[in-house]
Amino acid sequence: MRIMSIENVKPGMTVAKTVFGASCQNLLNAGTVLSEEYITRLKDLEVSSLYILDDNFGDIDIDDIVCDQTRLEAGNFVKDVMEHMKLGKGFDPGQAKRIINSVIEELLSSKELLVKLVDIRSISDYTYFHSVNVAVLSGIIGIGLGYSHLRMQELMIGSLFHDIGKTMLCDQVSCEPSSIEGEPSGDMKKHPLLGFEILKRNKNLSILSAHVAFQHHERYDGTGYPRKLAGPEIHEYAKIVAITNTYDLLTTD
Ligand SMILES: [Fe+2]
Incomplete structure (x- = not known):
């Protein structure tokens, strides 16, 4: 196929x-x-x-690193959270942890992580599933770096909600994955800070997950936004998500 x-x-x-x-x-x-x-x-x-x-x-088969059911559950959870945020409601961090834990479990049980990077694209409403892909790809890097379960969870929850700040910028278009080219104009530049503020309000989530949202558009050479952080000023989780976010956008039709 x-x-x-x-x-x-x-x-x-x-x-x-x-x-x-x-x-x-x-x-x-x-x-x-x-x-x-x-x-x-x-x-x-x-x-x-x-x-x-x-x-x-021929009969080359493409296995999933994470099964469709888990991806769909995670994508629909992101969608619900984003829609609730627009209505001024909160979300259940416990459910976020449960979903991320099942993704971590599947990643750790997969024997061929590096050759199975193909993921779920055969789906309508791809917007929310981009976040799931970023979480899965970040998790693969976390495993490669020998992260503990706690660090995997912090990294992947930050990945799942890296763009949650866009819900404060109102319309549907604003929730679509960002363009990979250059700095956005106007209000869109505010979404990392808005995301940080939303996530840090959840006391059951690690502040480091909130920093993923804050720093995911920073760049190692200092050309990113919103604070133009550079090199070691950027947290390792945010560096990972900057890469996986760009990778997923580049490989999406
Ligand atoms: Fe973003």
Whole structure:
């Protein structure tokens, strides 16, 4: 199988992995032969890419580092939290820890972390699942660095909510993943500080997770924002998330 952009798939191709909707419902089962109508419907649902059977790739299978169910649960949790924040409500840090713990468990039980970086893209409402990808990728780096469970949790909760400050900037567009190019203009530059303030109010979360939100757009050479921190002034967690956030944005259609 291989992953293809929705713009390039054609009628007659066979879906290799089930396509999910944002509420965990199956949109199209694995094995379905695509028709023009299916493709149009998937585009309407903003599915950006899907896995297609391809003879050239033989029976190469792409395992998930974290199963679809866990990713969907985490993505939907992020979505709920973001929507609650917009309404001025809080969120349950205990649930965030439970979800991150199950992701950590799956990461630690995976034997081939480095060759299985392909993740869930066959999904509508990708916005919230970007945060999950960043958390998973950051967790992989954390494992590589020999992090303890506590450090993994601090890093990955910070990763999951790195853009939570955008909920204070109101509209739906503001919650979309950031562009990787340059410094944003206007209010968008405030989202790291706003995210820091939201997360630090949660006494059950580590202040270091809040600093991930605060520092994830800082750059090692001091060209980032909002404070133009450089080198050792940037916390290691934020350095990791700066990389994984950019990686996921670069590899998203
Ligand atoms: Fe951001």
